[in-house]
Amino acid sequence: MKINVLFTPVIADDLYFTGKTTVVIDVLRASSTIVAALQNGAKEIVPVGTVEFAVKVSGGMFGGQTLIGGERNTKKIEGFALGNSPLEYTEDVVARKSIIFYTTNGTKAIVKAKFSAGLFICAFNNISAVAKHLAMLDNDFEIQCAGRSNNFSMEDTICAGKLISEIEKIKTDLSLSDSAKASVALSKSFGRSIYKMLSETEHGKQLLENGFDDDIKFCSKLNISEIVPYFIGNVLKLLPENGLSLTNEKDNIAN
Amino acid sequence: MKINVLFTPVIADDLYFTGKTTVVIDVLRASSTIVAALQNGAKEIVPVGTVEFAVKVSGGMFGGQTLIGGERNTKKIEGFALGNSPLEYTEDVVARKSIIFYTTNGTKAIVKAKFSAGLFICAFNNISAVAKHLAMLDNDFEIQCAGRSNNFSMEDTICAGKLISEIEKIKTDLSLSDSAKASVALSKSFGRSIYKMLSETEHGKQLLENGFDDDIKFCSKLNISEIVPYFIGNVLKLLPENGLSLTNEKDNIAN
Numbered sequence: 286m287k288i289n290v291l292f293t294p295v296i297a298d299d300l301y302f303t304g305k306t307t308v309v310i311d312v313l314r315a316s317s318t319i320v321a322a323l324q325n326g327a328k329e330i331v332p333v334g335t336v337e338f339a340v341k342v343s344g345g346m347f348g349g350q351t352l353i354g355g356e357r358n359t360k361k362i363e364g365f366a367l368g369n370s371p372l373e374y375t376e377d378v379v380a381r382k383s384i385i386f387y388t389t390n391g392t393k394a395i396v397k398a399k400f401s402a403g404l405f406i407c408a409f410n411n412i413s414a415v416a417k418h419l420a421m422l423d424n425d426f427e428i429q430c431a432g433r434s435n436n437f438s439m440e441d442t443i444c445a446g447k448l449i450s451e452i453e454k455i456k457t458d459l460s461l462s463d464s465a466k467a468s469v470a471l472s473k474s475f476g477r478s479i480y481k482m483l484s485e486t487e488h489g490k491q492l493l494e495n496g497f498d499d500d501i502k503f504c505s506k507l508n509i510s511e512i513v514p515y516f517i518g519n520v521l522k523l524l525p526e527n528g529l530s531l532t533n534e535k536d537n538i539a540n
Numbered sequence: 541m542k543i544n545v546l547f548t549p550v551i552a553d554d555l556y557f558t559g560k561t562t563v564v565i566d567v568l569r570a571s572s573t574i575v576a577a578l579q580n581g582a583k584e585i586v587p588v589g590t591v592e593f594a595v596k597v598s599g600g601m602f603g604g605q606t607l608i609g610g611e612r613n614t615k616k617i618e619g620f621a622l623g624n625s626p627l628e629y630t631e632d633v634v635a636r637k638s639i640i641f642y643t644t645n646g647t648k649a650i651v652k653a654k655f656s657a658g659l660f661i662c663a664f665n666n667i668s669a670v671a672k673h674l675a676m677l678d679n680d681f682e683i684q685c686a687g688r689s690n691n692f693s694m695e696d697t698i699c700a701g702k703l704i705s706e707i708e709k710i711k712t713d714l715s716l717s718d719s720a721k722a723s724v725a726l727s728k729s730f731g732r733s734i735y736k737m738l739s740e741t742e743h744g745k746q747l748l749e750n751g752f753d754d755d756i757k758f759c760s761k762l763n764i765s766e767i768v769p770y771f772i773g774n775v776l777k778l779l780p781e782n783g784l785s786l787t788n789e790k791d792n793i794a795n
Contacts, residue, residue, distance in 0.1 A: 296691055463742050474725040
């Protein structure tokens with residue numbers, strides 16, 4: 286089982302992912318928000334690569350029940366119903382909704398990896414669930430860190446390293462690329478207090494300056510969710526084995 | 541004194557470097573070979589971004605005394621006088637010569653950073669000399685790792701981390717980006733035996749398979765050279781303060 290980590294989305298082009306298994310990580314905050322939204326009963330998330338496309342598809346393509354959310358450079362975009370704080374995506378707000386979602390780094394990374402045969406979203410919040418699913422799949426896979434403005438991001442890399450370490454607890458035949466080995470080493474060097482590590486990264490400091498300490502606290506929590514967001518038909522949904530959870534139950538009630 | 545590390549050349553475009561101080565690192569093997577060639581009396585190295593351009597400029601633009609060297613995917617290029625092994629660049633072969641130099645990753649990274657106000661080349665072989673020079677300059681600077689086919693390279697990153705640690709011994713006011721902090725942490729995790737670390741990287745393994753164990757041994761040696769290659773007028777030369785060494789003495793003898 287070969288594992289490679291791509292530290293930023295500029296390293297590989299879209300076709301690189303064709304047929305591969307891929308995990309996208311954007312700890313601060315897109316992956317954490319996606320996990321929160323689906324956990325809280327959102328029907329689906331539609332990740333988009335540009336604000337213009339977000340506005341275009343929000344016009345009804347996904348039925349009446351849509352919300353539009355996201356950020357540009359940590360700030361909510363004018364006209365969007367929601368920002369990119371996982372704390373905004375509560376059950377009251379998101380249940381049964383389709384959410385059109387744009388963020389500076391995270392959704393671009395997801396859209397880039399769209400040709401993957403299996404594409405999953407990982408945050409500290411659902412790391413064990415993703416590890417178990419990948420160990421079960423037993424495929425080689427790529428971890429695409431969303432990074433920051435095409436540059437390296439410490440928090441995504443450390444989350445990648447921790448994900449690999451979680452899989453190592455289940456599988457023993459892992460073959461790690463240089464970047465995967467580096468991620469594991471960094472998660473051991475910096476990962477003891479995830480909250481402290483997040484607060485000291487470049488992105489963490491920017492979020493603190495903008496008043497998002499509660500988001501950092503939330504994003505640092507390990508395994509508060511058992512769901513694995515999965516990209517299929519251009520939207521992110523719960524994996525079929527997660528399918529008996531909140532979302533489908535609510536759909537059944539709604540129907 | 542702010543320090544940032546770019547793990548691969550795709551992260552920044554050429555103009556990003558305008559006016560900056562930049563260090564390029566390609567441990568296996570371009571930076572090590574450049575240091576060896578200048579140490580052994582080469583007049584200058586002309587780094588080029590394509591094989592075609594190497595052939596074109598070798599036609600006499602730099603006077604009669606030229607050699608053409610380099611590699612593509614670790615192998616010497618047909619028609620080139622030299623490969624990319626630092627052991628080939630002996631005094632007998634290179635003294636007083638201009639060397640047109642093309643390599644898969646290293647020279648491309650140098651050419652990319654050509655608009656830097658100061659552009660220096662670092663390997664384990666000359667790491668303390670480069671650290672001293674940067675501490676003396678006291679500018680913010682970028683470390684451009686050559687990487688490997690636009691992806692992360694463990695050995696370049698660890699050399700970057702070690703360079704930063706060397707500077708930390710002289711200067712106390714360093715401000716490190718996430719990637720710079722990660723480089724320092726990795727150099728502490730993996731850098732105890734540089735030879736062992738190099739042998740276990742993806743690139744190191746490929747070189748071993750191709751019979752270049754002696755190159756890896758050579759590239760792992762710390763501080764066997766005191767020279768700092770400096771990019772000026774499209775060529776790499778010794779820094780002026782290194783100028784009283786072998787090269788100029790030889791030039792004087794030649795004149």
